[in-house]
Amino acid sequence: MSIPERRERQRAERYELILAAAQELAEAEGWDAVTTRRLAGLIDYSQPVLYSHFKGKADIMAAVAMRGFEDLATRLRLETANATGARNVLRNVCAAYLDFARSRPVVYEAMFVLPTGIKFASEETPAALRAAFDALVAALGPDRPEPGILAELLWSALHGMVVLAQSDRIPPASAEARLNVLVEKFSR
Amino acid sequence: MSIPERRERQRAERYELILAAAQELAEAEGWDAVTTRRLAGLIDYSQPVLYSHFKGKADIMAAVAMRGFEDLATRLRLETANATGARNVLRNVCAAYLDFARSRPVVYEAMFVLPTGIKFASEETPAALRAAFDALVAALGPDRPEPGILAELLWSALHGMVVLAQSDRIPPASAEARLNVLVEKFSR
DNA sequence: GCAGGGAACCTAGCGATGCTAGAATTGGGC
DNA sequence: GCCCAATTCTAGCATCGCTAGGTTCCCTGC
Numbered sequence: 001m002s003i004p005e006r007r008e009r010q011r012a013e014r015y016e017l018i019l020a021a022a023q024e025l026a027e028a029e030g031w032d033a034v035t036t037r038r039l040a041g042l043i044d045y046s047q048p049v050l051y052s053h054f055k056g057k058a059d060i061m062a063a064v065a066m067r068g069f070e071d072l073a074t075r076l077r078l079e080t081a082n083a084t085g086a087r088n089v090l091r092n093v094c095a096a097y098l099d100f101a102r103s104r105p106v107v108y109e110a111m112f113v114l115p116t117g118i119k120f121a122s123e124e125t126p127a128a129l130r131a132a133f134d135a136l137v138a139a140l141g142p143d144r145p146e147p148g149i150l151a152e153l154l155w156s157a158l159h160g161m162v163v164l165a166q167s168d169r170i171p172p173a174s175a176e177a178r179l180n181v182l183v184e185k186f187s188r
Numbered sequence: 189m190s191i192p193e194r195r196e197r198q199r200a201e202r203y204e205l206i207l208a209a210a211q212e213l214a215e216a217e218g219w220d221a222v223t224t225r226r227l228a229g230l231i232d233y234s235q236p237v238l239y240s241h242f243k244g245k246a247d248i249m250a251a252v253a254m255r256g257f258e259d260l261a262t263r264l265r266l267e268t269a270n271a272t273g274a275r276n277v278l279r280n281v282c283a284a285y286l287d288f289a290r291s292r293p294v295v296y297e298a299m300f301v302l303p304t305g306i307k308f309a310s311e312e313t314p315a316a317l318r319a320a321f322d323a324l325v326a327a328l329g330p331d332r333p334e335p336g337i338l339a340e341l342l343w344s345a346l347h348g349m350v351v352l353a354q355s356d357r358i359p360p361a362s363a364e365a366r367l368n369v370l371v372e373k374f375s376r
Numbered sequence: 377g378c379a380g381g382g383a384a385c386c387t388a389g390c391g392a393t394g395c396t397a398g399a400a401t402t403g404g405g406c
Numbered sequence: 407g408c409c410c411a412a413t414t415c416t417a418g419c420a421t422c423g424c425t426a427g428g429t430t431c432c433c434t435g436c
Contacts (some may be wrong), residue, residue, distance in 0.1 A: 005385095007384095014200055028407080035421080035422065035423080036422080036423060036424075037421085037422085037423095045385080045386090046385065046386050046387080047386090047423090047424080047425095048385070048386070048387095048424085048425075049384090049385070049386090050424095051424070052384085052385090056423070056424070057422095057423065057424090082338070105294050110279075112352075112357065113301075113351075115355065119354060120357040120358070121356075121357070121358060121359055137207065146365065146369065149362055149365045149366055149369055150369060152352075152358045152359075152362065152366055152374075153345065153349070153357070153366050154351075154368055155347050155348065155352070156344075156346075156347075156348030156349040156352055156358070157341065157344050157345040157348055158348070159339070159348040159351070159352060160343065160344030160345055160346070160347040160348030160349075160351075161340075161344040161348075163301075163347070163348075163351070164300075164340075164344055164347060166341070167303065167307040168308060168309075169300065169309070170308070170309060170340045170343070171309055171340075171342070174337055174340065177334065177337045177343050178337055178340055178344070181334065181337055181338055181341050185341075185373045185374065195412095203397075223392080223393065223394080224393080224395075225393085225394095226395060233414075233415090234415050235394090235395080235415090235418080236397095236414070236415070236416095237395095237413090237414065237415090238395095239396080240413085242412090244394070244395070245393095245395090246392065249381085256387070282406085315436065
């Protein structure tokens with residue numbers, strides 16, 4: 001292995017180390033606790049090292065979000081493939097979405113709540129993000145009128161349920177009941 | 189007028205001045221630009237004066253949010269009263285909700301996105317907030333199964349549409365189309 | 377083996393934030 | 407006209423994201 005290659009590999013490892021530390025710290029104490037100083041301390045480097053990998057704190061959060069898009073997309077596609085019957089597919093995909101948000105709340109927050117520079121619904125939209133949205137479209141079944149609009153609405157409902165429940169604005173305990181009604185309303 | 193009374197009135201006026209300045213500055217440059225120093229400058233007092241009215245910046249935003257709840261509640265109730273036909277009522281109430289969010293995005297943000305200490309769906313829920321939610325329940329019409337759950341779902345969908353559109357995660361331009369589908373799905 | 381040079385890294389610091397302790401000023405009551 | 411209490415301001419703390427400039431390390435060519 002050449003020396004530049006080794007250097008590059010070590011850089012990549014440190015990149016991963018930063019992402020892992022950021023996510024771990026955020027999961028433990030929230031994004032506000034993820035300061036550049038604490039992050040630098042966790043990886044045993046000084047602050048400026050972070051800026052050799054990322055443009056800034058927002059960029060680190062965006063990178064965590066990108067990983068989240070990939071994770072979410074594979075989870076949703078898995079449900080689309082494994083369930084049988086249109087209604088079951090829709091239900092399982094929605095349940096998987098809600099489950100993802102519940103299991104990784106801070107990653108979800110980075111993906112869909114906090115301001116990242118990530119472009120949605122445009123040419124530059126990351127593939128993983130596009131794939132996750134396409135899984136929603138697919139879950140609604142074929143031959144729907146205005147499938148894009150319908151999927152946007154479904155996503156809006158799911159997202160609303162997530163953030164309002166996470167911030168205790170609607171009772172998290174009734175999430176299941178809401179899911180039942182949601183599936184009923186969006187099945188044909 | 190007694191002297192304590194005059195003092196109290198002047199304090200109340202300054203309280204309003206602070207709220208108005210905070211909202212105005214937020215509307216112009218976003219909540220991040222609302223710093224205690226700039227706010228103090230706008231009302232021609234020093235920083236600590238703010239803390240004689242509010243516990244801190246978050247408390248100021250919560251106060252702005254409270255005014256927003258009242259405004260939203262009256263707007264929604266107006267639509268419930270003025271429209272005829274179940275479907276029209278639902279449509280107009282939803283449109284009014286979306287319109288409120290569009291016309292006062294930063295107030296909406298303080299109400300439903302940023303972490304305020306305000307209690308939702310509990311004993312201590314402010315009356316205005318409860319009234320706004322009740323207007324949603326009423327808009328869905330009488331004799332619905334699980335009206336609370338259904339209203340939570342409707343609210344989730346509306347809220348999701350607002351925040352995803354505001355952060356450019358779904359195209360703001362198709363808001364009307366989404367509203368049409370939403371009303372269709374939630375009408376019986 | 378050993379300088380030279382470039383990449384990698386850290387120390388130290390800037391400006392700005394929310395918030396507060398303690399001094400200074402104001403204004404009503406005697 | 408003086409005093410006391412309430413009100414307001416000055417000045418500062420700790421922390422934030424971010425960066426300039428100097429130091430250290432390691433690879434390269436002799």
